[in-house]
Amino acid sequence: MEIDAAGLKAMAHPLRMRILQLLELRERASVTSLAEELGESTAAISYHLRQLARHGFVEDFQPDDLDAVGRQTPGRRQRWWRMAVDQIHMTGFEFLQDEDTREAAGFITRELQSDRNRRMTHWLVTATQWPTEWQRASTDLDGHLDLSPKQARALADDLAALVDRYRKLRPGKGARRVEVQYAVFPADTGQIP
Numbered sequence: 001m002e003i004d005a006a007g008l009k010a011m012a013h014p015l016r017m018r019i020l021q022l023l024e025l026r027e028r029a030s031v032t033s034l035a036e037e038l039g040e041s042t043a044a045i046s047y048h049l050r051q052l053a054r055h056g057f058v059e060d061f062q063p064d065d066l067d068a069v070g071r072q073t074p075g076r077r078q079r080w081w082r083m084a085v086d087q088i089h090m091t092g093f094e095f096l097q098d099e100d101t102r103e104a105a106g107f108i109t110r111e112l113q114s115d116r117n118r119r120m121t122h123w124l125v126t127a128t129q130w131p132t133e134w135q136r137a138s139t140d141l142d143g144h145l146d147l148s149p150k151q152a153r154a155l156a157d158d159l160a161a162l163v164d165r166y167r168k169l170r171p172g173k174g175a176r177r178v179e180v181q182y183a184v185f186p187a188d189t190g191q192i193p
Helices: 005-011 014-026 031-038 042-054 102-129 132-137 149-167
Strands: 058-061 080-083
Touching (some): 005 014, 014 031, 014 042, 014 058, 014 080, 014 102, 042 058
16 A cells, blocks of 8 residues: 555654554454553553554455454454554655645654564564474575665665565465565665665
């Protein structure tokens, strides 16, 4: 999904960002479970979910296969939510250049990067608690290449296509949700050509 200015402004809220992150991680969640995990009231969570739904980020649904995590309380129907899109894209830097959207875009980019750093740090400090096979499966890589803007775009597109190819695979035995973090940007701090 390509985000527009209205969607960007709707997403630029700390609680909404956290809700989106949890739904992406959990794949589905009830209002009650989100409220408990985030330390908010169900009314506040419901309000923010409705705002996110207005812009097409999330959708409510009733799962057919409730498991132990999602078991409902007898006599009480819970409202369930999930992401309505696979990915949310923010193309280019137009939002950062536009005075009307600069603050929202800056907030979102800072929050996303901060959350990425937090998750990577969490992995690094807890990695030794994981089985050796998962320790060996993980990697942290910095690479530097000399590329033109066209080549850098092609690299970013190839990386996205590779991640998408693996997303479509049927999970293998012992599968866990893994995170892939990458960024393609000029690393040089010298004069801009």
